[in-house]
Amino acid sequence: MSDHKFRIAILASGSGSNAEEIFKHFKNHPAIEVSLLLSNNPGAYALERAKKFNIPAAVFTREEFKNGAIIQSLFAEHKITHIVLAGFLWLIPDYLIKDFPNKIINIHPALLPKFGGKGMYGMKVHEAVKANLESETGITIHEVNEHYDEGKIIFQASCSVTGDDTPESIAKKVHALEYEHFPKVIEQWITGYRA
DSSP states (O other): OOTTOEEEEEEESSOOHHHHHHHHHTTTOSSEEEEEEEESOTTOHHHHHHHHTTOOEEEOOHHHHHHOHHHHHHHHHTTOOEEEESSOOSOOOHHHHHHSTTOEEEEESSOTTTTOSTTOOHHHHHHHHHHTTOSEEEEEEEEOOSSTTOSOEEEEEEEEOOTTOOHHHHHHHHHHHHHHHHHHHHHHHHHTOOO
16 A cells, blocks of 8 residues: 555544444545544444445543543544544544644534534534524534534535424434535545545
8 A cells, every 4th residue: 555645534423423434435445444443432323334435443531532542642643634523522632733734624513603502512502503593504524623523614515494494303404414515525625636
């Protein structure tokens, strides 16, 4: 394998459905590969999905994440060039932001700056969208800095919300946008290609 590849580490806390879409997208990619999946949750289904795709995976504790030594050595060992957050719920520590400047990307299930910030994730976001009687919602893909959901926005896509929608049906629409766009946007972001 040539050493000119970009190598992604995915951080996931839950089921990993977005991670799986990313695995599929880059499975035979000439320039980008998913080299590592890390989770803060030993029960995360994302770990099973990584196994299925033969992607090395590891679990870490809050202490290990904060301290950094184990994480940094894993990233060095797998020659990671970019980090993708796919349903990862912890704030990214400063050392990672310094080690990977403008090389960490996240997806948020709403149109930021609306419905972002600490504690806004998953169904909580969709419940807030419904409670607020929003007529649209969507996804925001953004670079990661030291604050929740405040990095530079790279891409947004929206879908309509009707009076009949429930938080669950909103979640379905938003997931469809995530699966459709996230892998492609990651590819464009990494290669610097703008369609």
